[in-house]
Amino acid sequence: MAEILDGKALANTLSEEIKEKVKAMSSNGIKPHFCVINIGDDPASKVYVRAKKRRAEKLGIDQEIFQLPAETTEEEALALIQKLNNDPQINGVMVQLPVPNHINSDHLIEAINPEKDVDALTAANVGRLWQGTHFVKPATACGIIDLLDHYQISLDGKRAVIIGRSNIVGKPLAALLLERNATVTLAHSHTKNLTELTKQADILVAAVGKAKLVTADMVKEGAVVIDVGINRIDGHLVGDVDFDNVKKRASYITPVPGGVGPLTVESLMQQVVALTRRQNGKS
Ligand code: NAD
Numbered sequence: 046m047a048e049i050l051d052g053k054a055l056a057n058t059l060s061e062e063i064k065e066k067v068k069a070m071s072s073n074g075i076k077p078h079f080c081v082i083n084i085g086d087d088p089a090s091k092v093y094v095r096a097k098k099r100r101a102e103k104l105g106i107d108q109e110i111f112q113l114p115a116e117t118t119e120e121e122a123l124a125l126i127q128k129l130n131n132d133p134q135i136n137g138v139m140v141q142l143p144v145p146n147h148i149n150s151d152h153l154i155e156a157i158n159p160e161k162d163v164d165a166l167t168a169a170n171v172g173r174l175w176q177g178t179h180f181v182k183p184a185t186a187c188g189i190i191d192l193l194d195h196y197q198i199s200l201d202g203k204r205a206v207i208i209g210r211s212n213i214v215g216k217p218l219a220a221l222l223l224e225r226n227a228t229v230t231l232a233h234s235h236t237k238n239l240t241e242l243t244k245q246a247d248i249l250v251a252a253v254g255k256a257k258l259v260t261a262d263m264v265k266e267g268a269v270v271i272d273v274g275i276n277r278i279d280g281h282l283v284g285d286v287d288f289d290n291v292k293k294r295a296s297y298i299t300p301v302p303g304g305v306g307p308l309t310v311e312s313l314m315q316q317v318v319a320l321t322r323r324q325n326g327k328s
Pocket of ligand 1: 208210215273275307
C-alpha cells in the first residue's frame with residue numbers, strides 16, 4: 046500500500062520558512078508586493094485569486110488584485126501590465142488564466158517584465174528554465190519537485206512519464222525533472238499506447254484534467270504517482286488518478302485534495318519572495 050505524499054503538511058512547513066524570510070526582509074525595509082490581473086468573471090479564477098490573496102496576507106506579502114471587466118480590451122490590459130512593470134514598488138505580476146476569448150493570453154504574458162514574471166511563463170524565463178539558468182520557476186512544477194525531495198525520492202536515472210504537455214504544468218515539470226537527471230517522457234492527447242509508456246514509469250505524473258484517467262493497470266508496481274488533476278465530480282474534488290486502486294500498486298501517491306494543490310500556492314509565494322530578493326540585489 047502506497048505512502049501518502051502529504052502536500053498539505055509540507056505546504057505548512059514551507060509557509061513557516063517563507064514567513065521567516067519575509068520577516069527578515071521587512072527588517073531591511075523590504076516588503077514583497079505582487080499583482081494579479083484577473084479579467085472577466087470566471088468563477089474558478091475568482092476563487093483562486095482570493096485564495097492566493099489570503100495566503101499572501103498570512104505570509105506578510107502584499108497582493109493586489111486588479112479585477113477587470115470581461116469587456117476589457119487587449120490594449121487596456123497591456124497598458125496595465127506596462128504600468129506595473131514600470132512601478133518600482135511592485136515585485137511581481139501575473140495574469141490569471143483563462144482570459145476572455147477576444148484577448149490573446151500569450152500577448153499579455155509576453156508583455157510582463159521577466160524580472161517580475163511570478164508564473165515564469167515569459168519566453169525568456171521558459172528559455173532559462175530549459176537552460177538551467179532560471180531565477181523563477183513555475184509554481185506547480187516547483188512544488189512537485191519540493192514534495193519529491195521532502196520524501197527523499199531520488200530522481201537520478203529514474204524513468205519519469207508525465208501525462209499532459211501544458212505550458213503551466215507538463216513542460217516545466219519535464220525541464221525540472223531533466224535537470225535532476227530523470228529520463229523524461231511527455232505524453233499527451235495524441236500519444237498512442239499510453240499504457241505501454243506509463244507502465245515503465247518509476248515516477249508517473251498525471252496533469253490532464255480527466256477523472257480516473259490513470260487506472261491501476263497503467264501503473265508499475267512500486268511507482269511514485271503524482272496527481273496534478275483537479276476535477277469536480279458530484280461536488281467533490283478528485284484528481285486524474287483512480288486513487289483507491291492505484292494506491293495498492295504504488296509506493297507513494299499524492300491525494301486530491303491535499304497533495305499538489307496546496308504546494309502550488311506556497312511555491313507561488315516562494316517565487317514572489319525570490320523575485321523581490323533579486324530586485325533588491327540579494328541572491
Ligand atoms: P491543459 O488542458 O492545458 O492540458 C491538458 C493536457 O492533457 C494536454 O497536454 C493534453 O494533450 C493532455 N491530454 C488530454 N487528454 C488526454 C488523454 N486522454 N491522454 C493523454 N493526455 C491527454 O491543462 P493544465 O492546465 O495542464 O491542467 C491539467 C490539470 O491539472 C487540470 O485538471 C488542472 O485543473 C490541474 N491543475 C492543477 C494544479 C494544482 O495546483 N494542483 C495546477 C495547475 C493545473
